[in-house]
Amino acid sequence: MAAAPELLLLQNAELFDPAPQGRRDLLIAGGRVVAIAERLDPLPASLAHEVVDLEGATLAPGLIDAHVHVTGGGGEAGYSSRVPALTLSQLTRAGVTSVVGLLGTDAVTRTMRELLAHTRALRAEGLGAWCWTGNYEVPVKTFTGSVRDDMVFLEAVIGVGELAISDHRSSQPTFDEFLRVAADVHVGGLMTGKAGVLHLHLGDGERGLGMVRDALDRSELPARVFHPTHINRNHALFEEAQALVRDRGERAPFVDLTAFPADDVGDGLSAAAGIAAWKRAGLSFSRLTCSSDGGGCMPHFDDEGQVHGFGVGQSTTLLETLREAVGEHGLSLAELLPLFTSNVAGLLRLAKGRVAVGGDADLMILDAKLNLQGLLAGGRWMIRAGEPVTWGAFEQPASGHSSDHSSDH
Structure with a gap:
């Protein structure tokens, strides 16, 4: 299983934590949410990271x-x-x-x-x-x-x-x-x-x-x-x-x-x-x-x-x-x-179910019709653009995906 990206910046999310919080940016590191703000500054180019603009999509707990x-x-x-x-x-x-x-x-x-x-x-x-x-x-x-x-x-x-x-x-x-x-x-x-x-x-x-x-x-x-x-x-x-x-x-x-x-x-x-x-x-x-x-x-x-x-x-x-x-x-x-x-x-009594600083980055991204567009579990992408990018050890990925079942694509 490939590791979660070291740093992931999600921008312009309509955040539900699960209560509605409005438009927010989130920074994820080491599988956890480390910052939430109306606007987070861009990260230095010297740091390996990924930036994803959610363009107002709903972001909620997994x-x-x-x-x-x-x-x-x-x-x-x-x-x-x-x-x-x-x-x-x-x-x-x-x-x-x-x-x-x-x-x-x-x-x-x-x-x-x-x-x-x-x-x-x-x-x-x-x-x-x-x-x-x-x-x-x-x-x-x-x-x-x-x-x-x-x-x-x-x-x-x-x-x-x-x-x-x-x-x-x-x-x-x-x-x-x-x-x-x-x-x-x-x-x-x-x-x-x-x-x-x-x-x-x-x-x-x-x-x-x-x-x-x-x-x-x-x-x-x-x-x-x-x-x-x-x-x-x-x-x-x-x-x-x-x-x-x-x-x-x-x-x-x-x-x-x-x-x-x-x-x-x-x-x-x-x-x-x-x-x-x-x-x-x-x-x-x-x-x-x-x-x-x-x-x-x-x-x-x-x-x-x-x-x-x-x-x-x-x-x-x-x-x-x-x-x-x-x-x-x-x-x-x-x-x-x-x-x-x-x-x-x-x-x-599980430390889950909320989006909060210090909490696990278990995050669900939904479009305007509440269809699943993205999913992160522990900061690792599981679903992107509505399709799995991480597969179980014995799953057969859909045509066009790598045969490396347990890694991100």
Whole structure:
């Protein structure tokens, strides 16, 4: 992997940090943002550097996708339904500079060893990458045999996920089993300074968020431990999530919308429609995040629980959600960006999600139609002129690109 340029001066950016800051120049060195100003002086010609005039393009933090099956999901319809592992450019084309990987239904042919290895591979290729330990099941299938040990001894592990509740594919955990996992996650977070989050898969079951409500009522665990996702998979669950956040106030958990592909929303809401409905209900976006379920199999079940078709999640749906929310629902980029950046980083205690002096140069460049034009991860160009310039080790670059997969072009 080629190193990031020593010095990079970005001029005339319309900066969102993620709040709107107006026209700014940024200086990047050693993979970090070292200066931001209305106008930065030109660098001496004697210094090796690159200057890029963004001509008013939007510059925002790279997206943080907290729910990605980086090793591939699926398996509910037999061995051939196992989704392949994701490549670097599948994430960078989506504007993603930080990712949290997870397993799903299958922790038999997919393992924590595989997940941890792929997480480290993505780091080696230039992304910020972490992972959840476990999968749908209780007892939790971990790397070391213990949730707390995984969190203490494996730096990349930040919590448990995606543990399934209210779903026929879950292990049907009792409340006490559920609470014990949450307690282990919480204490593991205390011991390490990590997020200590229990990332929860919500199915279509009638019990909905009942276990989460009971945990908030009957335990001392802080609400931030619980992070239910797929809340927009059906209208009843979405309304229950709205009520949970409204009624709990400051003791409400973060809840996560899934950016389902446009042809796979089913009986639910698109993430953009969900965000718009959230605003109409007068609810703050401060407890709301959005992830993609990238690489995940999205099966369709009949009344007997048999698969009769499936799609595959893509991280590109995050940018599609931004475009839909702005173009069709009239929301502003300023109010939307935190759901994909700073809200996620705050919940997960990651030093990401903002553009600030001293922070990592994880930067997304968007045109007027919110199409991705450029992406920097740790100050390294991943996307330029809308196309990858840095490739994963085993990717085949598009025609006309060098065959040196891991270097900048």
